[in-house]
Amino acid sequence: MMFNISAMLEEIKASPYEEIAVRAPHSGFATFPDGLAPGAAVSGPAGEFREKPGTLLACIERERNPRAVTCPERGEIVAVHRELHGSFVEAGTELVRFRHFLSRGEVEARILKKALHLFLAPERARYYFIPAQDIKIKTAGPRSVSVREGDELFIMSRMKRETPLRYSGPEGILYAVYFSHAADVDARDPLIGVCPPDLVEQVEEVVVRVRTEWKEKF
Template identity: 35%
Template sequence: MGINLNDLLRHYRSHIFEDYQVETPHTGVISYKVQDGQTVEGPSGEWLQRPGTLLYIIEREKNVKKMYTSWNGQVTGIRPDLEGHFVEAGEVVLSIRHRLDKNEIIDRILTQVLNILRAPQQARYFLSSDISAKLGKHPECRIAIEPGDEIVIMSLMKRDTAISYKEASGVLYKVYFRSGDIVEQGSPLLGICPSDRLQYVQEVVQRIRTDWENM
């Protein structure tokens, strides 16, 4: 298996925070709208249509862009020396310290246990009609996936591309997107659990659910 569950749990207990660096998307003069230690909220709403907390404003040639946080957490690493000054693109202007919750821990561990199919490029994704129909009828069923199966459709510029599964046979364990979502390049789409690992994975998930309650 190559994964020691106790080690993983120990790791996440001691690293319960993740730090996300916030970089400037382009050059401009920045003006902070948050302070160190301030709690910020990520995007919300059914479609994440409501932006997160406003972090800073960057102005380039009278074009003002508002930059919002993508994560919940606490602001750290504000750089007062940059306030009101011109910065280059890619400059780290602050960080967000995000506390992982139980489901995020499970997600991170699953990405190490499952065969993850990732988005080859930013596009809209759909489950193949076959999988979609099966899940529609029995949402909890474990669908068998074989190498060569067309499992996801990528839609870009009115061009549909079927994406085939190439790893070992298994069952569909996790779907990381909603049909029709725009998914960033490299983000997970599906998690396939090799059949011989299924019981182990279920034990892992159960153990985390139980252990995390006790922390």
């Protein structure tokens, strides 16, 4: 597998952010805080335990219960749909759009996603690691796990039924995990990134390059 790290870095540098749309988590009447306008800087959850919520983006009142919509990441506001102020919004309506400038770790993950061998979800479902591996990953990190063709690695949970799932692909170290047990994974979305031994060098180069070349904004 060959790929061009420099080109990819350049490509990301050309647009060093991703646009994130903040949508109404549920229906209700939306209001926006004063002073929230395009260009404003927003922040995600902060504090040592991420206990402080992010910037207030909107408030949706449903059944006389106002609930705050806060910013999930730091970034810069691109658009505020003020025309919705005071009106009833359906669940999933876009409220605010902001630009999130990629951090070093995110850039690294992006490039690695192209470099690593990706094991894809066979079906739309929720996935878990089997308990034995889950403990390992939770305590020592994913890189403590090496996988081989045919290893029983996941549990696929769909419609309240759970089926074991075997890994197939080259042998290597589990380098990245792309799913969380809380959300569904679409079919053909990557579950994990595996780094075969012959790729280790290249992967490490990515890490070094990003570390030296990527300047974080903010």
